[in-house]
Amino acid sequence: MNAYIGRPISVAFVGGDVGQWRIDSIRSVAGDSLPDAKRLAVFEQNLENVSTGSAWILRGSTSNARYTFQKEAEALSEAQEGLGRPQATCAALIPVRKSSAWWSLAQDQRRSIFEDQSHHIRIGLEYLPGVSRRLHHGRELGEPFDFLTWFEYSPEDSEAFENLVARLRQTTEWGFVDREVDVRLSRTSRPQLS
Amino acid sequence: MNAYIGRPISVAFVGGDVGQWRIDSIRSVAGDSLPDAKRLAVFEQNLENVSTGSAWILRGSTSNARYTFQKEAEALSEAQEGLGRPQATCAALIPVRKSSAWWSLAQDQRRSIFEDQSHHIRIGLEYLPGVSRRLHHGRELGEPFDFLTWFEYSPEDSEAFENLVARLRQTTEWGFVDREVDVRLSRTSRPQLS
Numbered sequence: 412m413n414a415y416i417g418r419p420i421s422v423a424f425v426g427g428d429v430g431q432w433r434i435d436s437i438r439s440v441a442g443d444s445l446p447d448a449k450r451l452a453v454f455e456q457n458l459e460n461v462s463t464g465s466a467w468i469l470r471g472s473t474s475n476a477r478y479t480f481q482k483e484a485e486a487l488s489e490a491q492e493g494l495g496r497p498q499a500t501c502a503a504l505i506p507v508r509k510s511s512a513w514w515s516l517a518q519d520q521r522r523s524i525f526e527d528q529s530h531h532i533r534i535g536l537e538y539l540p541g542v543s544r545r546l547h548h549g550r551e552l553g554e555p556f557d558f559l560t561w562f563e564y565s566p567e568d569s570e571a572f573e574n575l576v577a578r579l580r581q582t583t584e585w586g587f588v589d590r591e592v593d594v595r596l597s598r599t600s601r602p603q604l605s
Numbered sequence: 606m607n608a609y610i611g612r613p614i615s616v617a618f619v620g621g622d623v624g625q626w627r628i629d630s631i632r633s634v635a636g637d638s639l640p641d642a643k644r645l646a647v648f649e650q651n652l653e654n655v656s657t658g659s660a661w662i663l664r665g666s667t668s669n670a671r672y673t674f675q676k677e678a679e680a681l682s683e684a685q686e687g688l689g690r691p692q693a694t695c696a697a698l699i700p701v702r703k704s705s706a707w708w709s710l711a712q713d714q715r716r717s718i719f720e721d722q723s724h725h726i727r728i729g730l731e732y733l734p735g736v737s738r739r740l741h742h743g744r745e746l747g748e749p750f751d752f753l754t755w756f757e758y759s760p761e762d763s764e765a766f767e768n769l770v771a772r773l774r775q776t777t778e779w780g781f782v783d784r785e786v787d788v789r790l791s792r793t794s795r796p797q798l799s
Contacts, residue, residue, distance in 0.1 A: 417705070419745050472745040477671065481711040511611070517675040522712070551613050551666035551745055 419472045422547050423454040424504055424559060427465030432502060432596040440580070442508070442590030451504065451596055453561075469506055471547025471559040478525045483532045490539035499543060499563035503572065504594040506549075506556035513587035514550075529582035538575045541568040556590065613666045616741050617648040618698055618753060621659030626696060626790040634774070636702070636784030645698070645790055647755075663700055665741025665753040672719045677726045684733035693737060693757035697766065698788040700743075700750035707781035708744075723776035732769045735762040750784070 426434065426445065430452030437445050448466040461468060476484065513521070525531050535544070543563045550557040564572050576593075579585060620628065620639065624646030631639050642660040655662060670678065707715065719725050729738070737757045744751040758766050770787070773779060 419747070421747055472747075474745050475708050477712060479711055480713040484711045514669050517673055517678040518671060518716070519674040548745055551668050551742055553613070553615055553666075 419474050420455055421458055421472050422470070422559075423458050423461045424469045424471075424561075425452045425454065425461055425465045426450075426467045426469075426594075427452070427462060429462070432598050435595045435597055436593075438593045438595075440591035440593050441588055443592075445506075445592050445594070451594070469504075469549070469556060469559055470552055470554055471549040471556075472552065473545065474548050478522050479532060483526075483536075486536060487532070487539070490536060492540040492543055494543050494545055494561070494563050496543065496563065496565075498565040500598050501564050501566055501569055501572070502596040502598070503560075503562040503576075504596065505560045505562070505576070506590075506592050506594075507558045507560070507588055508556050508590040509558075509587045510589045524584050524587070529579075529584035531579065531582065531584060534575065534578055534582075538568075538571055541565070542572050542575060556592075613668050614649055615652055615666050616664070616753075617652050617655045618663045618665075618755075619646045619648065619655055619659045620644075620661045620663075620788075621646070621656060623656070626792050629789045629791055630787075632787045632789075634785035634787050635782055637786075639700075639786050639788070645788070663698075663743070663750060663753055664746055664748055665743040665750075666746065667739065668742050672716050673726060677720075677730075680730060681726070681733070684730060686734040686737055688737050688739055688755070688757055690737065690757065690759075692759040694792050695758050695760055695763055695766070696790040696792070697754075697756040697770075698790065699754045699756070699770070700784075700786050700788075701752045701754070701782055702750050702784040703752075703781045704783045718778050718781070723773075723778035725773065725776065725778060728769065728772055728776075732762075732765055735759070736766050736769060750786075 426437075426448030428449055430450040432451040432453070434448055434451055437447060446466045452462070454461050458470070479487065516524070526533070541564055545561050547559040547561070548557070549555075549559060562572065620631075620642030622643055624644040626645040626647070628642055628645055631641060640660045646656070646659075648655050652664070673681065710718070720727070729736075735758055739755045741753040741755070742751070743749075743753060756766065
């Protein structure tokens with residue numbers, strides 16, 4: 412029912428010269444971009460080993476879903492596939508920060524904007540199982556981004572993925588995004604995240 | 606409307622031999638207790654200075670409210686007073702961990718248990734402004750406790766505070782608590798948290 416039933420997973424996305432993912436582009440959608448980097452390494456849990464000689468490190472943690480209702484969680488669970496599919500050689504890392512106006516809203520107000528007005532869950536569901544995703548929270552870690560969403564998809568699903576992010580960026584919810592960077596990646600070797 | 610409109614505050618509660626708060630008792634309510642300690646020091650934001658020679662360190666971060674609806678947030682905001690009131694010389698630190706059964710529930714299921722069935726917000730509201738509180742989240746920090754709630758009240762409100770925690774512990778929500786420690790504290794000097 413919930414993709415993250417276990418304890419949260421701490422993750423570090425490290426942009427630099429090493430890592431299984433080649434960085435194809437880094438583009439600011441809103442606010443400051445990130446420094447250039449050639450490759451991305453993804454670390455889980457044992458973050459003591461994370462290289463500090465890198466261009467940038469973004470940290471986050473998986474968590475329970477904050478807005479998803481039971482019926483939606485069931486629909487997502489039935490439709491989605493995990494990370495690390497061999498054919499999913501394309502990835503996107505989309506760090507997002509939301510404004511203080513968003514964070515000052517109560518739970519019912521945020522849920523209303525998120526789903527009733529913006530259909531965030533319903534739109535994402537349309538792109539399953541082709542586009543896998545995992546959300547990481549950074550706000551309570553003191554990170555510059557509130558959310559780091561990691562997407563994986565096959566080259567055949569690239570157009571669908573562009574359509575997904577374009578639709579989300581037109582929503583009322585996205586009016587509360589005050590910083591967003593779009594990092595696109597690819598790999599030829601075996602999957603790294605499992 | 607929301608008590609934590611600014612960025613989250615990182616907090617460390619350090620049990621040991623130093624700190625403004627005298628520890629009067631440490632008691633397990635469910636699961637393992639915490640080691641004995643004489644005093645508690647509370648650090649905010651600059652956690653690099655936190656002593657590692659202490660008996661225990663519990664970390665958490667303030668965040669946005671996860672279940673409170675707009676009308677409830679407004680009622681809380683009107684009724685509550687902040688931490689650090691001079692007359693509030695009693696405190697309690699109640700670290701709580703909830704079960705995986707809780708965390709696997711969807712948002713609407715958790716909200717239903719939290720408020721519709723357990724009246725967590727409504728009960729807390731009855732004890733304002735006498736009992737001030739601040740909630741800290743530790744789950745995404747990899748901490749042993751999901752929540753650290755810090756309460757401050759005057760000696761005159763001690764009986765009311767006992768009543769508050771007794772009522773909450775009888776709720777359906779509390780059936781999902783699998784570890785809970787109750788630390789009681791007092792001070793004679795000026796308030797530390799502001």
